[in-house]
Amino acid sequence: DQQVKQNSPSLSVQEGRISILNCDYTNSMFDYFLWYKKYPAEGPTFLISISSIKDKNEDGRFTVFLNKSAKHLSLHIVPSQPGDSAVYFCAALLPGNNRKLIWGLGTSLAVNP
Amino acid sequence: KAGVTQTPRYLIKTRGQQVTLSCSPISGHRSVSWYQQTPGQGLQFLFEYFSETQRNKGNFPGRFSGRQFSNSRSEMNVSTLELGDSALYLCASSQRSHSYEQYFGPGTRLTVT
Numbered sequence: 631d632q633q634v635k636q637n638s639p640s641l642s643v644q645e646g647r648i649s650i651l652n653c654d655y656t657n658s659m660f661d662y663f664l665w666y667k668k669y670p671a672e673g674p675t676f677l678i679s680i681s682s683i684k685d686k687n688e689d690g691r692f693t694v695f696l697n698k699s700a701k702h703l704s705l706h707i708v709p710s711q712p713g714d715s716a717v718y719f720c721a722a723l724l725p726g727n728n729r730k731l732i733w734g735l736g737t738s739l740a741v742n743p
Numbered sequence: 744k745a746g747v748t749q750t751p752r753y754l755i756k757t758r759g760q761q762v763t764l765s766c767s768p769i770s771g772h773r774s775v776s777w778y779q780q781t782p783g784q785g786l787q788f789l790f791e792y793f794s795e796t797q798r799n800k801g802n803f804p805g806r807f808s809g810r811q812f813s814n815s816r817s818e819m820n821v822s823t824l825e826l827g828d829s830a831l832y833l834c835a836s837s838q839r840s841h842s843y844e845q846y847f848g849p850g851t852r853l854t855v856t
Contacts, residue, residue, distance in 0.1 A: 672847075672849050673747070673848050676844050731788060734785060
């Protein structure tokens with residue numbers, strides 16, 4: 631059972647526009663959320679994170695929003711650039727001694743020039 | 744600083760055989776985690792090693808094992824290979840145990856025929 635769900639396998643956006651990638655989770659115990667980006671033939675790269683005590687974190691063109699009541703987070707990329715074309719993974723961290731990342735299946739973003 | 748390296752990059756094995764994959768973390772990183780990535784399941788956590796000790800383990804059968812050496816390099820072994828073990832195996836390193844900011848290698852693509 632997927633505890634972290636990325637319901638859109640793919641997304642296509644025009645260069646310069648906003649890209650919004652969504653992620654839903656089922657376990658209210660998650661206390662930290664992360665987004666990773668993955669290019670073909672490379673491993674995932676850490677992008678941005680947010681603690682469960684916050685509702686927004688911004689880093690340049692990337693902003694992550696967290697809605698705990700809805701168990702939903704989103705990644706906004708503004709403005710989108712062709713180099714942003716990649717697979718984006720949402721991941722959530724369980725607290726406690728056996729902390730581990732639970733990953734979504736990813737959303738493939740294509741930014742068209 | 745050199746990134747995480749994994750060898751080999753590609754591997755083809757036959758059912759019933761065993762395989763050993765290698766991971767060299769970023770210099771100074773003492774934690775190494777292993778993940779299995781398949782299209783339907785996404786990234787699944789296998790195990791984490793820190794200072795030569797297994798700190799955390801995912802829900803995989805005992806055929807999957809690993810170890811870490813004193814120089815933090817890690818190996819992962821899969822015995823009695825099954826067709827379903829075909830996947831991309833990713834290694835990630837971080838400075839401390841249970842860290843969420845992990846640096847991934849490019850992965851080893853294992854195909855079992």
